[in-house]
Amino acid sequence: MKIDLTDTTAGEINKALVQGRRAIGTPAVGMVLTLVIVTDEENAYDSLKAANDASREHPSRTLVVIKRVSRSLRDRTSSRLDAEVRVGAEAGTGETAVLRLYGEVVEHADSVVLPLLLPDAPVVVWWPVNAPLDPAKDPLGALAQRRVTDTYTAEQPVRELSARATAYTPGDTDLSWTRITPWRSMLAAALDQVTCEVQAVEVEGEEFNPSCELLAMWLADRLDVPVKRSPSPGPGLTAVRMDTSCGPIALDRADGSLATLSIEGQPARAVALNRRDTAELIAEELRRLDPDDTYASALRYGVERLNTVVGQAAEAPAGQPPAEEPAEPAAESEPTAESEPAAKAPAKKAAAKTAKKAPARKAAAK
Secondary structure: OEEEEOOOOHHHHHHHHHHHHHHOOOOOOOOOEEEEEEEOHHHHHHHHHHHHHHOOOOOEEEEEEEEOOOOOHHHHHOOEEEEEEEEHHHHOOOEEEEEEEEHHHHHHHHHHHHHHOOOOOOEEEEOOOOOOOOHHHOOOHHHOOEEEEOHHHOOOHHHHHHHHHHOOOOOEEEHHHHOOHHHHHHHHHHHHOOOOOEEEEEEEEOOOOHHHHHHHHHHHHHHOOOEEEEEOOOOOEEEEEEEEOOEEEEEEOOOOOEEEEEEOOOOOEEEEOOOOOHHHHHHHHOOOOOOOHHHHHHHHHOHHHOOHHHHHHHOOOOOOOOOOOOOOOOOOOOOOOOHHHHHHHHHHHHHHHHHHHHHHHHHHHO
C-alpha cells in the first residue's frame, strides 16, 4: 500500500503509517530499529531496494531523507515536505516513509526525522553517497547509535580514509570495511592452521580501492609486519600473499567469485569468495550495533604508513655512501689564478678557429 502526502508534516506522516498498517490488517508490526537513509534522488531507488531486502532479516522502519536543491531564490526561501508512505509488500517486512525536503527545511532534517523514530529502538543512519566528513557531528548522525558510510563512492577514497580516521567516533563504520569480512575470516582461518611467523605481506587489488587499503592496514596493525600494496586490474581485491617462516600462504581471487587458498605443505583448495551486493552488506552491519573496535584500530593505523618499511629498501644500497649535499656557492668570490685559465680556455679555442678560417674568407673575396 502506498500513500502520497504533499506539503505535509511529521504528524500527518505518523497518522498515515498507522492508517496503512490498519488497512493491510497488521496494526502491530514488530520492528527492531529505525534505519535512516540520507541520499539524493539519483541513488534513492537503489538504496531503498537494498534496505527493503535487508529488512527481511531486520524488520525496521525505513526513513529515506532526500534533500531537494531548489533552483530559484523564491523556492529556497519557502519550505515544503512531501512524503510517500509505503506499508505491506512494497516496504519489505517493515514500513517505509520517503521524505523529500525543499527549501529551508533541508537544513533542519533532524527536526523532521526525530518525531518519526520508533520509541525505545536503536537508530542507524546510512549515507550511500556524499557522507559528511564527521558523521557523529552531523545533525542526523547525532540521533544514531550507528553511522554507516561508504568510502568507495567518494571522489578520492584514499584521502577519505584519512579524514575518517581523524574524525572517528565509536559507532562509525564503513561499507568498504564490511566488504572485506570474508577475506579477514579466510585469512584468519588460514593462519590458525599453521604455527609459523609471518614476515611480510602483499595485498593486491584495484588502485584507489578503500577496501584494499583497509585490509592492508588491518594486516599491518594485527601482524606488525611490513605490508606492500600492489595495484591490479581487479575486480576489487584479487590476492593476498604472506611470507612466513614455514613457506608462502596465498589467497588468490582473479574472477571476483572463486578464490584459491594455497598453504605450504597442503593441497590448494577452492573457496567461495564472491563479491556481495549492498543488501548483504547492510544486513551485516545491522547485526551489531556496538562500536567496532577492530575497524577503529585498522583505520587509525593510517594509509600513509603502508609501504613505509618496504620503501626504506629503495634508499642507498648497502656499501655505498649516501649522496653528499651540494656545497653552497661562495658569496662574491673573485676569480683566482687557477680558475682564470680554465675560464679563458673556450675563448682561446674560438679565436684559433677564427684565425684559421680568415685566409679562406680572404681568398674567396679575391
